[in-house]
Amino acid sequence: MEEFSLTCPIPISEYPHVLLAHGGGGKLMHQLIDKMFLPVFGDPNAIAHDSAALTLPGNRIAMTTDSYVIRPLFFPGGDIGSLAVHGTINDLAMSGARPLYLSAGFILEEGLPLETLWRVVRSMQAAAENAGVQIITGDTKVVDRGKGDGIFINTAGVGILEHSQAIAPQFVQPGDLLLINGDLGRHGIAIMAMREGLEFETTIESDSAAIADLVMQLLDADIEIHCLRDLTRGGLASTLNEIATAAKVTIEIDETAIPIREDVQGACEILGFDPLYVANEGRFVAFIPSEYRDRALQIMAQHPLGADACLIGQVTDKGRPLVTMQSKIGASRIIDMLSGEQLPRIC
Amino acid sequence: MEEFSLTCPIPISEYPHVLLAHGGGGKLMHQLIDKMFLPVFGDPNAIAHDSAALTLPGNRIAMTTDSYVIRPLFFPGGDIGSLAVHGTINDLAMSGARPLYLSAGFILEEGLPLETLWRVVRSMQAAAENAGVQIITGDTKVVDRGKGDGIFINTAGVGILEHSQAIAPQFVQPGDLLLINGDLGRHGIAIMAMREGLEFETTIESDSAAIADLVMQLLDADIEIHCLRDLTRGGLASTLNEIATAAKVTIEIDETAIPIREDVQGACEILGFDPLYVANEGRFVAFIPSEYRDRALQIMAQHPLGADACLIGQVTDKGRPLVTMQSKIGASRIIDMLSGEQLPRIC
Numbered sequence: 001m002e003e004f005s006l007t008c009p010i011p012i013s014e015y016p017h018v019l020l021a022h023g024g025g026g027k028l029m030h031q032l033i034d035k036m037f038l039p040v041f042g043d044p045n046a047i048a049h050d051s052a053a054l055t056l057p058g059n060r061i062a063m064t065t066d067s068y069v070i071r072p073l074f075f076p077g078g079d080i081g082s083l084a085v086h087g088t089i090n091d092l093a094m095s096g097a098r099p100l101y102l103s104a105g106f107i108l109e110e111g112l113p114l115e116t117l118w119r120v121v122r123s124m125q126a127a128a129e130n131a132g133v134q135i136i137t138g139d140t141k142v143v144d145r146g147k148g149d150g151i152f153i154n155t156a157g158v159g160i161l162e163h164s165q166a167i168a169p170q171f172v173q174p175g176d177l178l179l180i181n182g183d184l185g186r187h188g189i190a191i192m193a194m195r196e197g198l199e200f201e202t203t204i205e206s207d208s209a210a211i212a213d214l215v216m217q218l219l220d221a222d223i224e225i226h227c228l229r230d231l232t233r234g235g236l237a238s239t240l241n242e243i244a245t246a247a248k249v250t251i252e253i254d255e256t257a258i259p260i261r262e263d264v265q266g267a268c269e270i271l272g273f274d275p276l277y278v279a280n281e282g283r284f285v286a287f288i289p290s291e292y293r294d295r296a297l298q299i300m301a302q303h304p305l306g307a308d309a310c311l312i313g314q315v316t317d318k319g320r321p322l323v324t325m326q327s328k329i330g331a332s333r334i335i336d337m338l339s340g341e342q343l344p345r346i347c
Numbered sequence: 348m349e350e351f352s353l354t355c356p357i358p359i360s361e362y363p364h365v366l367l368a369h370g371g372g373g374k375l376m377h378q379l380i381d382k383m384f385l386p387v388f389g390d391p392n393a394i395a396h397d398s399a400a401l402t403l404p405g406n407r408i409a410m411t412t413d414s415y416v417i418r419p420l421f422f423p424g425g426d427i428g429s430l431a432v433h434g435t436i437n438d439l440a441m442s443g444a445r446p447l448y449l450s451a452g453f454i455l456e457e458g459l460p461l462e463t464l465w466r467v468v469r470s471m472q473a474a475a476e477n478a479g480v481q482i483i484t485g486d487t488k489v490v491d492r493g494k495g496d497g498i499f500i501n502t503a504g505v506g507i508l509e510h511s512q513a514i515a516p517q518f519v520q521p522g523d524l525l526l527i528n529g530d531l532g533r534h535g536i537a538i539m540a541m542r543e544g545l546e547f548e549t550t551i552e553s554d555s556a557a558i559a560d561l562v563m564q565l566l567d568a569d570i571e572i573h574c575l576r577d578l579t580r581g582g583l584a585s586t587l588n589e590i591a592t593a594a595k596v597t598i599e600i601d602e603t604a605i606p607i608r609e610d611v612q613g614a615c616e617i618l619g620f621d622p623l624y625v626a627n628e629g630r631f632v633a634f635i636p637s638e639y640r641d642r643a644l645q646i647m648a649q650h651p652l653g654a655d656a657c658l659i660g661q662v663t664d665k666g667r668p669l670v671t672m673q674s675k676i677g678a679s680r681i682i683d684m685l686s687g688e689q690l691p692r693i694c
Binding site: 020021051062069094097141142144146158238279340343 | 367368370371372373374376377397398399400401402403404405406407408409410411412413414415416437438439441442444448450451452453454483484485486488489490491493494495496499501503504505506508576577579580581582585589626684685686687690691692694
């Protein structure tokens with residue numbers, strides 16, 4: 001990765017904070033683009049014009065968008081910039097697409113320190129570079145003080161579909177196994193612990209990551225995949241309910257099989273959260289026919305982002321949309337979709 | 348265009364306002380998606396999954412993004428929804444791409460009436476349908492009261508490049524003529540007059556529109572085009588300065604040739620604005636070799652969005668980036684880029 005100055009390239013002595021004029025189309029906006037965005041994100045032609053022109057390696061694509069309003073902007077293990085890159089990459093990967101290009105739309109609040117923006121921009125670029133995607137076009141708007149909250153970021157993404165599998169919730173069927181790529185809850189709990197000012201013996205860090213590379217390895221190995229879904233807002237419980245509803249199937253999961261770290265479990269108890277509903281970024285569930293189990297788990301386990309991959313459940317019946325969990329003491333209970341607001345502004 | 352109920356599809360008696368939970372990944376968010384977004388924007392499969400899968404008619408594309416933070420949300424001649432669709436379509440058209448698909452990312456403020464969101468969503472769909480583009484994927488985030496401003500919208504867009512012309516500021520050269528598709532300033536002045544509570548004999552309405560169809564007609568007629576640019580933030584003056592800098596050319600415009608309606612001119616004088624710096628949406632400048640002038644003007648004049656198309660200037664020299672204007676009294680003056688903030692939150 002190219003190294004950029006840690007110091008903000010726009011002299012603090014000049015304009016230490018974002019002004020409304022930074023979004024006004026005039027000299028300050030161009031200074032922001034020329035000194036901050038272009039040197040970091042690269043190709044000046046692509047960004048400086050109204051839109052970026054690209055030649056894709058094929059014409060079957062996936063497109064997605066997500067806005068990021070997480071608070072605080074910086075947290076153990078990440079920040080709004082890396083999250084905005086990981087999240088949109090992961091949404092593309094969940095349709096089986098190889099992520100290629102991202103756009104970045106900033107909504108800045110008047111008064112934001114330019115240093116803060118600079119940290120976020122560098123973090124976005126590092127996350128994009130690590131994941132092999134390019135940020136190719138952008139936009140900056142500024143809203144008056146008190147009408148925003150520091151930085152909101154939208155990233156939209158385009159990826160290429162290189163395989164011919166049909167991967168979507170409606171293709172889930174009885175007999176499918178549910179694999180996940182690791183433990184649940186670290187991202188959400190890292191944020192909430194910080195917001196609530198909780199201190200633990202060791203800091204829980206967000207495990208936000210881009211999982212496209214792991215997904216591509218599964219596809220390249222011809223693992224048959226019926227559905228992929230990342231466990232973001234609403235957590236595992238809400239995700240499985242969405243899929244059960246879309247496919248009209250019953251999904252059974254096994255509580256003892258779901259990996260949750262002890263410190264995360266402890267923090268959930270203190271904060272009053274159920275880890276099944278806590279948001280993640282970089283955790284996903286794959287629905288695959290049983291004959292692919294061993295190979296899929298082997299591929300996942302060899303990847304840094306799948307070291308704790310495991311089987312957590314199966315699809316049992318068609319007809320009745322339902323999610324149930326076999327608990328540690330052997331009882332079975334219904335797992336419903338998140339009904340209130342557990343973790344506001346977690347992504 | 349399909350007709351939708353004017354009444355919000357989510358019963359007011361239930362949840363009249365946006366709650367944080369509408370962005371939380373649980374039941375309320377799914378109600379919003381199922382009852383409001385999917386019935387209006389169409390293809391449920393495309394939107395319900397994490398990303399939309401598409402087959403493009405080719406593999407040379409343009410991609411762009413813009414966030415919209417305009418205030419007020421509704422104004423004479425338009426609203427934030429139609430603007431968010433027009434603006435991103437126009438950015439694609441300015442690279443010569445035929446706009447095909449848009450994403451829509453909403454950042455809602457807690458407490459926003461759901462009725463307001465419903466009006467905006469319907470307006471987006473109407474604008475998209477009129478322009479022949481599809482809104483195929485979306486996202487909703489909710490921020491706490493006082494941390495947003497009603498509705499912010501990001502739209503990203505993908506279009507297809509069907510021609511082989513190189514259209515960008517750096518291709519502008521001496522001898523090129525500047526054509527615009529109509530009068531300046533109506534959009535910006537409509538907003539500012541409303542914000543300032545100014546009343547004129549007749550209300551000045553925003554002329555926000557999607558100009559891709561007009562641009563496609565020019566390209567389909569094999570008009571050679573060196574650069575296209577829409578006159579948004581910073582207005583004609585800032586746009587021409589950007590192009591003069593990118594192409595290192597001198598651009599001369601003729602004040603008497605620039606069409607500005609009398610009521611807009613009058614409002615500019617009252618508000619203290621120079622119409623050359625006022626933002627538009629749906630006005631563009633085309634740089635073309637002189638031999639294409641008559642045919643290009645004829646094509647533009649026959650289009651509803653180009654009825655007042657005219658020649659406003661030319662590119663004279665290479666080497667020195669400069670924009671000058673021949674004034675009504677015959678003097679020539681330098682036109683600089685917007686240096687402050689003339690019209691905050693105009694798009």
